[in-house]
Amino acid sequence: xxxxxxxxxxxxxxxxxxxxxxxxxxxxxxxxxxxxxxxxxxxxxxxxxxxxxxxxxxxxxxxxxxxxxxxxxxxxxxxxxxxxxxxxxxxxxxxxxxxxxxxxxxxxxxxxxxxxxxxxxxxxxxxxxxxxxxxxxxxxxxxxxxxxxxxxxxxxxxxxxxxxxxxxxxxxxxxxxxxxxxxxxxxxxxxxxxxxxxxxxxxxxxxxxxxxxxxxxxxxxxxxxxxxxxxxxxxxxxxxxxxxxxxxxxxxxxxxxxxxxxxxxxxxxxxxxxxxxxxxxxxxxxxxxxxxxxxxxxxxxxxxxxxxxxxxxxxxxxxxxxxxxxxxxx
Amino acid sequence: xxxxxxxxxxxxxxxxxxxxxxxxxxxxxxxxxxxxxxxxxxxxxxxxxxxxxxxxxxxxxxxxxxxxxxxxxxxxxxxxxxxxxxxxxxxxxxxxxxxxxxxxxxxxxxxxxxxxxxxxxxxxxxxxxxxxxxxxxxxxxxxxxxxxxxxxxxxxxxxxxxxxxxxxxxxxxxxxxxxxxxxxxxxxxxxxxxxxxxxxxxxxxxxxxxxxxxxxxxxxxxxxxxxxxxxxxxxxxxxxxxxxxxxxxxxxxxxxxxxxxxxxxxxxxxxxxxxxxxxxxxxxxxxxxxxxxxxxxxxxxxxxxx
Numbered sequence: 001x002x003x004x005x006x007x008x009x010x011x012x013x014x015x016x017x018x019x020x021x022x023x024x025x026x027x028x029x030x031x032x033x034x035x036x037x038x039x040x041x042x043x044x045x046x047x048x049x050x051x052x053x054x055x056x057x058x059x060x061x062x063x064x065x066x067x068x069x070x071x072x073x074x075x076x077x078x079x080x081x082x083x084x085x086x087x088x089x090x091x092x093x094x095x096x097x098x099x100x101x102x103x104x105x106x107x108x109x110x111x112x113x114x115x116x117x118x119x120x121x122x123x124x125x126x127x128x129x130x131x132x133x134x135x136x137x138x139x140x141x142x143x144x145x146x147x148x149x150x151x152x153x154x155x156x157x158x159x160x161x162x163x164x165x166x167x168x169x170x171x172x173x174x175x176x177x178x179x180x181x182x183x184x185x186x187x188x189x190x191x192x193x194x195x196x197x198x199x200x201x202x203x204x205x206x207x208x209x210x211x212x213x214x215x216x217x218x219x220x221x222x223x224x225x226x227x228x229x230x231x232x233x234x235x236x237x238x239x240x241x242x243x244x245x246x247x248x249x250x251x252x253x254x255x256x257x258x259x260x261x262x263x264x265x266x267x268x269x270x271x272x273x274x275x276x277x278x279x280x281x282x283x284x285x286x287x288x289x290x291x292x293x294x295x296x297x298x299x300x301x302x303x304x305x306x307x308x309x310x311x312x313x314x315x316x317x318x319x320x321x322x323x324x325x326x327x328x329x330x
Numbered sequence: 331x332x333x334x335x336x337x338x339x340x341x342x343x344x345x346x347x348x349x350x351x352x353x354x355x356x357x358x359x360x361x362x363x364x365x366x367x368x369x370x371x372x373x374x375x376x377x378x379x380x381x382x383x384x385x386x387x388x389x390x391x392x393x394x395x396x397x398x399x400x401x402x403x404x405x406x407x408x409x410x411x412x413x414x415x416x417x418x419x420x421x422x423x424x425x426x427x428x429x430x431x432x433x434x435x436x437x438x439x440x441x442x443x444x445x446x447x448x449x450x451x452x453x454x455x456x457x458x459x460x461x462x463x464x465x466x467x468x469x470x471x472x473x474x475x476x477x478x479x480x481x482x483x484x485x486x487x488x489x490x491x492x493x494x495x496x497x498x499x500x501x502x503x504x505x506x507x508x509x510x511x512x513x514x515x516x517x518x519x520x521x522x523x524x525x526x527x528x529x530x531x532x533x534x535x536x537x538x539x540x541x542x543x544x545x546x547x548x549x550x551x552x553x554x555x556x557x558x559x560x561x562x563x564x565x566x567x568x569x570x571x572x573x574x575x576x577x578x579x580x581x582x583x584x585x586x587x588x589x590x591x592x593x594x595x596x597x598x599x600x601x602x603x604x605x606x607x608x609x610x611x612x613x614x615x616x617x618x619x620x621x622x623x624x625x626x627x628x629x630x631x632x633x634x635x636x
Contacts, residue, residue: 033539040540044456045468047449048509052475055506059483059490066485076489124376127369137622138381140629144618145388146569148589149607153387155593156394156600162403164390170405200384201629208630249477257479260571260590267593284481284572291485292576301485308482315477 066301073295086302090290096303098278099286100310102187106282107255110191115247118199119240122206123232136207139200147260150193155180155265158189180266186280193261198254202247209243210236245322252314256307259284283307388611395419395604402601418605422592426606427580431588434500435610438574438584439567441504446563447556449509454517455548459525469518475511480573488576502577503584507567513559519631520555521548558628561621568614585610 067086069079090096121139129135142150157164158179166175179185213236221231237244262280263271272293274281281289283303291300369377394402396415401408422428456462457469491502525548533543549556571586578587589610593603618625 036540038462041456041460041462041465044452044460044544045514048453048472048511048514049468051449051505051509052511055487055490056475056478056483059486060478062486062490063483066489071489076492121380124369124373127367127373129369129373129377133623133626135377135381136626137618139384140622140626141384141388141615141618143629144565144569144614144625145611146586146589146614147571148569148586148593149391149611150387152589152593152603152607153391153394156402156604157387157390159403162405162407164407167405167407196383196387200380204626204629253477253479257481257572259481260575263575264590264593267598268595271594287481287484288576291488297485297489304482304485307479311477311479 063301063304066297067305069298071297071301073292073297076297082298086298087305089299090302090306095278095281096286096306099274099281099283100306102274102278102280103256103258103282103310106187106190106194106258106280107252109187110194111248111251111255113191114195114199115202115244115251117195118202118247119206119244121199121203122210123236125203125207126210136204139203141200142197143201145197147197148264150197151261151264154189154193154196155267158192158265180270181276181279183277183279186265186275190258190261190265190280193265194255194258198251202251205247206240206243209240213239241325245318249315249318252318253311256311256314257284258282259288263288283310388615391604391607391611394601395608397601399599399601402604414601415605418601419609421599421602422606422609425595425602426588426592427583428585428588428606428609431583431585432609434583435568435585438500438504439564442507442567443560443563445508446510446513447560450513450517450559451549451552451556452544453509453514454519455521455525455544455552457514457518458521459527459530459548472511472514476515484573484576487573491577498577498579498582500578500582503570503574506573507570510563513563516559516628516631517552517555521552524555525551558624558631561617561625562628564617565614565625 066079068081068083070082070086071079125132125135125139160166160176160178160180163179165179166177169175169177177185179189217235217239218231221235226234259282262274262282262285265271265280266275270276272285273289274285283306287300287303287307290303291297392415393408393411395418397408397412398414398418401412453472457465457472487502487506488497491497491499496502496505529547529551530543533547538546569586570584571590574584574587575590578584580588580591583591589603589606592598592606
């Protein structure tokens, strides 16, 4: 890529400036130009790195410091060294492990169906359609809906008494499920919100990748007598592998962050602890509850570090699975 | 077309065709359209089901916001709008400081969008078309920051904001998101294709300084992508929940924060909560109806979750 760049510094000074004689005002100008050329790219990318340094990297490191101290919401300017106590506190807390497992379970049951449906949906959208833009826009409307709005509407839909879903289900004899209070039903409810918001978005990403698959691959396959399903499995899916891996990574990171959905599913003080039995408490809720409701920022920072470790673990698993898939495909 | 990419990670992140062509592709597929088959009745039936599923929760927000709570929780539930929309909207407006929240949301999303467009275009241009030491490594660093969830830094961020006197102020939610990695990447991808080197060189021969080139050559060339990035950024900033909910308080909320607090109050009236949800969603839905096509094109071109 760098090879396509024309040789820089080869440009001549503006017409009128003397070429050979390198003294006088034109030499000064040439030097200024050189500096302009050297410094400008750094100046243009500096804002990103300044903002990231101040509000991304610095807090990230600072989190480690806070995790080793006692810092209370009531006195933010005071701190006291406590060593690994905060980590010990959360690791011995069974609620923390509940939150880890909930985050993991909700992550799986929201990501897997979401990506499978998105793949099928992209396949449908890849046909020649009437009003194709309208379809694409319609399936993307949930993306324009805020997490707060989505969570609150679905909270009404999943409500135990007078909820829309229970009314529909009573026709087939299941009218009295207490969605929010159940161990599994509450996790399903939260996954439905996530799936609703993100399926259309992922479908469009898959669609973009599908349209980049060369047509002759399909022609060759159909000459060889492949059915449509075989074409989908043997041509489309392999071509989409990098995109699929990418969406898995992004969805995994996203599911680690679930906060608004569990907070607002039942709302109020129940939401702030992730359900009466913590049945849908995610790590973000746990962090929020420790830091902002109970006011202990030290353990909250320790939770953030635990999340980082979990993310790295997931990245490692992703990488291993990715390698395995690539090897078995070769 | 996308054969020239400096970093190893970039091709994985960019499974998409040209931003320009994706934005305009509209009704018919051009290059590499896959199977070129017409959708059958099954295709349309399935799309109608998915489409209804996508729209229904929003429609039902309107329905629930236009009845009183008792009617909403009745069985069978209402499926057509009722007559109490206006009074519910008024109640939500008063109970949750929504007037202030709307102004705040526009300030926050507006500032973030303007700054993102400016800084991301500059950085995207530098990464796409300028040669400098460390460019590949720095671009990889930019993309790597996408994988860091905000949860990891909210605790110190909260302390930092209260230290510098921004606790509970809009600055605390604006500044951390002034410029994002997604935007830098998005603008770089676009400018790689859309801005020919000849144009830059011609301006240089005419004696233009770098900042002049940005103003007269880069910004005009980048305008279509900036439109799309602007809308994506606005949607994201408007809907952001986690950090604003932690950073702002009841007296000075954004719409999403106010909505969260409205529903967290002791015994929230569900119709009023839904009226609040409607107010907070309506501006974006309007943007979506008008610019849906461009937003769809932008997502297919960028193919990264911001």
